[in-house]
Amino acid sequence: MTTRGAKLPFGLPRFSEDKQELLLRILILALIYILAFAQRLYSVLRYESVIHEFDPYFNFRSTKYLVDEGIYNFLNWFDDASWYPLGRIVGGTIYPGLMFTAAIVYWVLNALNITVNIRNVCVLLAPWFASNTAIVTYFLTKEVKNTGAGLLAAALIAIVPGYISRSVAGSFDNEGIAIFTLLLTYYLWVKSVNTGSLYWSAWCVLGYFYMVSAWGGYIFIINLIALYTFVLLVTGRYSSRLYVAYCTYYVLGTLISMQISFVGFQAVQSSEHMSAFGVFGLLQLHGALNWMRAHLSPDSYRKFFQLSLLLISAAGAVALAVATATGYVSPWTGRFYSMLDPTYAKEHIPIIASVSEHQPTTWASYFFDLHILTFLFPVGLYYCFNKLTDANIFIICYGITAVYFSGVMVRLMLVLAPVACVLGAIALSSTLETYTRYIKPGSRTPKAAQVDFPIQKEVSYVMLAGVAVLLIFYTLHCTWVTSEAYSSPSIVLAAKQQDGSRLIFDDFREAYRWLNFNTKDDARIMSWWDYGYQISAMGNRTILVDNNTWNNSHIAQVGKAMASSEENAYAIMRELDVDYVLVIFGGLTGYASDDINKFLWMVRIAGSTDPNIREADYFTKQGEFRIDAEGSPVLLNSLMYKLCFYRFGEVYTDHGKPPGFDRVRNVEIGNKDFKLNYVDEVYTSQHWLVRIYKVRDLENRG
């Protein structure tokens, strides 16, 4: 027991081997915890502690509201400063988990008299939860395989780029905590299937509640668990443990998920939840039939089985037909249907197709986001198939479904990253186990399991070195990717000048601050929906459309205004009560995500509700999208063009180029030197990135 303990200085007692291993594990996990947090801090160190992107600004604003106004006011909040004449019922249309988590951290810290600003809590919440995710991944992989694989999985997920992209410091979005809650729910689920204890199943339900409160992706959890249970049933691995785990999880989980207002009664009415219900029914049937079998003779049991099968399938078919015919069970919503049929959104729902995160994933993205895990993934699957247990089958199901969904949408790479880490860890750990047993003297495997081949030790050393090299390259890649690709705040831009110094573009915040100080309190701002949350949070003004995109026809109105001529647009803007129009223009600086590049999406979305806006009108006769002299006249006279390029015809952007040379499209603009008749320019930011115009009042005389 205490034979080969280490000798510590100052005559401290020796440790047994088990205690040594425990200490080593705790140290490794502590280092991984710190690493996961530290890896995500690049943008805070380079710029400042600021919220990135667009969506997080709404979450930040909501958290501030929660902290200032209290829980009841937050849950009942009706926001009249967004979606101008309509308003938005915020309490019932968000997943409040993120806001509550940040608020609780803030309250706890302030109660301990550590006075942290709410902004800093929001900025640093995602890295902290990434550390927690690494720990939960350790526990999950320990349940599936063993502690060695667990440590490796924790280390891999601490730095995997696919997860870092959505959980850097400053990215205060649902995914930051959703991956933690997803893995926590899965860990508790695997534990409850392994032990068959009601205690773990109840905790799994509570973990599921946290997941439902955090992210709309909870649909994936409930469907995956239902699929997994179905697979176990079909492969003959039914056991009482499975019955206990699934039935508890389904019944309590459905009830508890309905406590979130945004989910509401969907948990029992929408088609996306029906598969879980079906599996529940199947499981009850299986359990009941098993029970009857114990009390009847084989002949009578067979008769009973046939009778009940007939009755139940008839009843089930009738119920399903009635429910679908009366519309009680609604068909799949577009958002989830587009996951099964990726081409659906492009044809029918342009607003879903236009989001950049919903584009299909390229092969390069897989390697960029997963590096060595891309090819370790199938190796891990092989090792799981080699020794099938209930827990292994779960990881296999999760892995395969995650790979399919990540191929549909780039955003879902995030769901693939954890399981890729788990499977990669299983692969590497099994490989290491195979070869270290030849190196370690007095290893515990029986002689029969060892395969004798020549130069055993040398081959093992080479394999170990190979694995070490793989992992070193992985670390280098992850660090480089995090530093270069995923740590830019996107609210502050930076560029390198010729002499190597950095030029900072802080135009967005400059413009929103101008709005805050120079417009009246109830001014209404019209802009494309991408900027809605930022204008609300930083400019603190009423806006027409924002990133929530819940009302397609309202967005189509805005798109129509941007795409029409100045006169028609003026009529629409008077109707919508607009005071100011805000556009983003990248032609002077070379910023490529500006409104002219997004313009075709505005036309498509407007065209989806108003047939007078035809996309073909904005192209040249040859079908090209051009803004120079050859461009379509409809395009060159549209409001968006005029607002972006007003006075741009006088500006010299590059040596040797004519005035009005657009640095993004790389052409000289076609329509220069025009006057604006219905709007006045009131503000253009320093590098012309943000331009704000005031809508003129009606003429005094008719």
Place this chain on the structure above:
Amino acid sequence: MEAISLFKEFQRGYSDRTPRLTKIIDVFLLYVLLTGVLEFVYCAIVGTFPFNSFLAGFISTVGTFVLGVCLRLQVSPANHFKNISKERAFFDFIFANVVLHLTVFNFLG
């Protein structure tokens, strides 16, 4: 006819082979099942207006039934759970019921 003879055979086998503790749990489960059926019939007659109240009550019966079945699986002599003692099974049952019923109270409206 077949169904009745099947039922009689089942009844005989059941009362011979099941121990008393399990029979007590079974009576409780039967009561919960009947309550659930009653609630569903009532909802079908009266309509679903406070749907959350109906769901809370109905899922309360379904949940209690399911948890009771799980308890029965764990305490009956032919159990497959070698590492869960009767006392521990009962504590787990209570814990899961607390989670269930607190949620039901929240949802009753």
